[in-house]
Amino acid sequence: MGNVITDGEIVVSGLTKHYKQVKAVDGLSFTIQPGRVTGFLGPNGAGKTTTLRMILNLVSPTAGTATIGGSRYADLAEPLHAVGAVLEASSAHKGRTGRNHLRVVCAAAGLPDSRADEALELVGLTPAAKRKFKGYSLGMRQRLGIAAAMLGDPRVLILDEPANGLDPEGIRWMRDLLQKLAGEGRTILVSSHLLSEMELLADDVVIIAAGRLVAQGTVAEVIGKAGTAGTVRVRTPHPDTLLGALDGIGSSHGDDGALLLTGVTAEQVGDAALRAGVAIHELVTERPDLERVFLDLTAGKEAIR
Template sequence: MSDGQWSPSAGTGQIVVSGLTKQYKNVRAVDDLSFTVEPGRVTGFLGPNGAGKTTTLRMLLNLVTPTAGTATIAGHRYADLADPLRSVGAVLEASSAHKGRTGINHLRVICAAAGLPAQRADEALALVGLTPAAKRKFKGYSLGMKQRLGIAAAMLGNPQVLILDEPANGLDPEGIRWMRGFLKGLAAEGRTVLVSSHLLSEMQLLADDVVIIAAGKLVRQGPVDQVIGSMAHGGRVRVRTPQAEELTAALREQSATVDTDAHGALLVTGVDAPTVGRVALAAKVELHELATERPDLEGVFLELTAGKAEIR
């Protein structure tokens, strides 16, 4: 807030997951997982269905006991934090509340239980844009409003660390844009923001770093641009030509891989666009389009996790 009381508290908010494992009878939900989440950045936590994301977050918050390994926040287990509400805010599902209670009263009950000033409830509602709905009963809230109320509850203690599981679920495009700006703003204040999501295009806009897991294992971690740029093919070249057969034959002589999309364009990997242009010139092939298609986060994610989605 403008008066400074919402600035993050002192101390590091680094999250460290080390060798984390969770075994459920014959299913290993999380398998020797290690990664770090740094303060001052938004980290996207990504994986296909059944990858172990929610189980990992629940172990991080001491809601599930690990079979092996550790998960710490600022060097401590969540259960060992002196004042967890003031250190960590978490939303693992849309906010739940008594259906007859208003949004503001729901937050005031939490404040009373946590020993926080009642005015924090009003401030938190304003922070997430729910002040106009403060006196509406919870049963009349949309899913998107419930998501915002959950985030307001997580922010009551002015935490250094925010952990959110699918926070954009139920939000309309305007709400998603608001969420992006809100979380980026928290990270800019030096807070640690860990966000699990299936909205990969939104993650590419929101996240500074990503942690990608599949079948309980880490498959890639790093800044978004580096993860996207790390793919071996580095993108593909899209070509449109009336002489597709001639160009395909010439490119394959250069060890390029050539496929055709539904619209008849050639999709070339293994060589870059200038090489395609030189090959076309040498073969006297007319080009109508020549463009490099860079991989995006969704494409990289699907390639890294191909065949690893499981239903657990």
């Protein structure tokens, strides 16, 4: 039976991969929603690539299942029409031109050759279509990978560390492309260890460490749940008076003599300062960023297993 993907939900359930001694992935479960960009985060060696390869039937799981739109990848009648994947930067024959590389994939997927040219156009590689792959820069190789993934116009796009090798302009280009594709209702799953990039790109995040799920949710949820509460940074010539007015709220001194207060809002600090008649030179709420949360969540788990 043809398994046309109606919704592009990715469901990973109890996924496990044991190599001889190592539990690369250990009972991992999560769900990826369509129409959103989901960042798949974890330190190096956390099992991100192994998980993605199990979703794509390239690595066979020791236990558990992964489905895309309700079907296992191997059961998809037209896999490239359903799922596009970009897994490694250098994945074409060195002596083959970029366009011929795509044509080989088109032939296998039953797509017309014209799709190869359209995909090259989409990623801006048309001028290099007839150049051999060995002459491609790392960024061009990454673009060719994305072109190959887009050949079948898939509902689901899975990318493993796509920012590797891209210059800042290329990263920005990719961010815009992925957000546009998610806006069209596609499911976008992007693994990365570049947190600052993910904070700009992702709607949701799945964080794993040592092969296990650490956190999942929207970026805001994950930051909120992590318990790294917001910090209020305040500078005043009379810190002791202000602290007295705040009634024993925890504080620490920043490196430039500012107070860092937790458990209060900026409004409360401002009101307290007014009541106490203390001058305020600076008052800022410092939101924790994904990077801090990530480091807190995965601390101590990235040890080599």
